[in-house]
Amino acid sequence: MFKYSKVALGIATCFALTGCLEVEDNDDSKKLAEQVEQQNSIIQEQLDLAKQQHEITQAPITLTGKVVSVSEGASASDATISVLVDGQWRESGSVDEQGQFSVAKLPAGHEVLVKVASASDAFVTRYFAVSTPYSTITREESFDLLDLEVSAGYTKEFTVQESGTGEGLKALSIWAADIVADDTMVGNRRPRDAYLEQMTKEYSQKAVFNEEKSVYQITLAKDLPSALLYQADINADKIADYRPEFAPFNFDAETMTLVSADNVTDTDNFYLEPVKQQAYKLALTVLNSDGNVIEVDRIVAQGNDMGAKFATLNAETMQYELDAKYFGQLTLQIPSFIKGDVVFNGSTVNIQSYDEQNGSYGVEINGNYNRVDLVDNTLNLVVKVTDNLVEETSVSVLNTKGMRTAEDHAAIYFNVPVAVEADSIEVQKNQDVTISSEDGLTTVVAQPVTVAVSTSTDLNNTRLKISPDAPLEVGRSYSIKLNKVQNLASGETESIGYSTGYTFVQTDSDFSLDSIVADNDNFRKNGKLILTKNSAGQSSSDTQSYNPTYLFMPINFANVEHFSIQYTGYTENGEQYDLNRDVTVVEDGRINTWNTDVARVHQLANNEQIVYPHNYTELNPGTTLTNGNYLRVRTDVYYLGDNTSTSTNDITFAYKLQLKGDKTIKTGTLTLPIQ
Structure with a gap:
């Protein structure tokens, strides 16, 4: 039952008292009845208004959008829309002839999942995760999702084998990263990631192993490729059991990428390396500056996952011993300590990758790097610590x-x-x-x-x-x-x-070629204005504007050793032109600031006036990107319009990509539509 607010009841009481005062001395019973009826009508109108405002306050958001098929010959005319709100599905009907839809009475500031399905299976069911905007007003508010793209589907068949043995891996959990996160979800990272993870587990396309064919099968969108992910931690011990072949990875990652979206259609055979635990005996000798063996306060082992945290001194050999059992890398710390009137300075030992061909580990001691052989499963190391008198240090x-x-x-x-x-x-x-x-x-x-x-x-x-x-x-x-x-x-x-x-500061996620966007900063998406009004409520100008085209990328190059691109051409309104320009984005693990800069993206209407009191360099107000900071790369291409169904505008470049810890240089070509 609807609960009237105190404000509404107060208004009702006020009107009731006013009615009594107006008819107090009126002896005409008919007139009295009419006035009472009139006052009661006013009271009911106020109560109805209060109820309506309460309902709007609880669910003020109306989602609108348009379902668009990107596959030739696949129609989206029979698309149906459903919305998942607070764990409950709402069947919201079909699209109109233009593919438009509207979903009303949604709560503000909520994560919702929009499901777009085809009654005739003309396209693959797709899900879009959205955060509805916060609202403090007492009227309905429309939120346009713009184009929701769908594609015809196909069944991809592929195998996964263990690297080295060629043994087929048949029991992996594999799924498509096909839940589309709307730009509205990027702002609040942790809740967004948790919600997307939950939705992906429940609603993403899952691969099934076909025993008869000995292949995995999964339904994917033909013209909207998505990456394939797999459960790397099979036995739920918080340590990855299989890693991608020849690729860097985190040992504690539960989920890893089997294949990126840009390669999903080209590859049908995948190889995973079993993650091996490093297990050996470590024997460490500590010398002072004169070359004499000394004892230290302690030696701390960081990253010795399944072994001891501290090395122990063998009094007979005067070596510090440790049963090393870990995944990844091991770091030994010798803290600085004082003995008598002498200060012994600290030292750091980093034990890095193991080379199976020559049976040695890469070892860095106080900045000096060498390879040390593993002999009889023992790694013998020597560390020299410097010392000074206390009063001189x-x-x-x-x-x-x-x-x-x-x-x-x-x-x-x-x-x-x-x-x-x-x-x-x-x-x-x-x-x-x-x-x-x-x-x-x-x-x-x-x-x-x-x-x-x-x-x-x-x-x-x-x-x-x-x-x-x-x-x-x-x-x-x-x-x-x-x-x-x-x-x-x-x-x-x-x-x-x-x-x-x-x-x-960068993000802690890995770089992906899929994240690169070519944008002309023209306040439009697919040729239509992104924001139709400025902050004063004035309508935006519909005049087409042209700005330089840039490549925008998330700032997540922590796992990249080298990344360079060579622009080879672009298309303007269907006409192709040659282009020749080389740009190095990352070199030796560092972002090249000569060819790139950090751009602040903040969507505004094209008739919004912008002022910079402190000479801030530049704001990009007209891109299709979510508000935030991006790495921006010049293209030297100007005046390209949006890529639309009636006008092709794109840019093509070849790339070279090398990840840290991997000698392989990945090459390829990308053609990006202009956003």
Whole structure:
């Protein structure tokens, strides 16, 4: 039963009292009845209005959009729309003759899943994950999803074999990454990822193994390729059991990519390597600066997943021994320590990849790299630590670790134990951008800001950890300044004036060629205005605008060693033209800032006025991309319109891509439509 609000009841009471006052001295019974009826009618109207406003407040959003088939000969005319809201499906009817649809009475600020299906199976059922906008108004609000693309389907058959043995892997969980995340879901990363993961498990296309044919079979969209993923952690022990052949990976990843979207139609045979545990005996000898064997306070093993955390001293051999059992890499830390009047400086040992051909490990000791043979399943290492007298030892920085992802921490390693006061640390963001829009005017303020952090020390007080109190912004740089520290070896407070320089923050996801978008920043998508009104409610100009075309990419190159492109041509209104320009995006694991820059994307109407009080370089207000920071790459192509069904506009480039830890250089050609 509808519950009337206190405001509505108050209005009703007010009208009732007013009615009584107006008819108090009226003895005409007929007139009295008419006036009472009139007042009751007014009261009912107010109550009905209150009820209507309450219902709108609970579900004010109307989703609109258009279902478009991208497959020749496959019609979307019989498309049906369903919406999943709070775990319940709402059957919302069919599209009209133009493919348009409308779904009313949806809650604001909710994740919903839009299902587009064909009664005749003319196209593959597709799902679109959407976050409805927040609303504080008491009237219905329309939210346009624009074009929801669907495609005819086909059955892909493929095999998965174990690398080396060729044994068929028949029991893998494999699915398509075909749940489309609308731009509205990008802003809040954690809830978005959790929701998409849940929806993918329930509604994505799943592969089934056909025993008769000895192949996996899965239904995919023919003209909207999607990547295939698989469950890498088969036995649910939080460690991957199979990894992609010749590709970098995370050992604790539950899900991995079997094939990317750009290669899904070209490959039918896939190979996975079993993830092997590293298991051997480690024997470490520690020498002082004179070459004499010494004891240390402790040796910490970081990443020894199934083994001990600390190495133990063998009193007979004077070697520190450790049963190494891990996946990936192993790091040994010898913290700085004091014995008598001597300070022994800390050391770091990184044990890297194992080369099965020559039976050796890559080992880095205090920055010096060598390969060390595994003999009788024992890895023998020697580390020399430097030393100084306590009174002669001043604080110095041995090594640093920057904050490279949004939720990363920084670390500074010292030669002696230290204590640091919180006010001695300053973490600065190079440019904090705030954007506000009102009455047709958008103000962009960009200036450096100080970031709140928490600090702690460990490794015998020789490592300072600096953790931001809130996630960092991807696409921005951060620096750390340390003014003074207390030298616990000497008891003195020292001013060191140390600065780490700026570290560029990227996302923690892997780079994908599928994420590259060619956009002309013309305030349109598929030839239609993205925003039809500015912040003052004034209608946007429908005049076509032309701007330079750029390639936009998410800032997630942490796993990339080299990435370069060569533009070879472009199409303008159906006419093809040659183009020859080389651009190196990533070289030696670093983003090449000569050919790229970070662009701030923020969608605005084309009649919105923009002001930059602090000389902020540039805002991209007219792209199809979700608001945020992107790596932008020049194309030197100007005045291309949107790629539409009636006008072909695209750009073509060849690429070379090498991932870190992989000697293979992947090459290919991409043609991207202009957005």
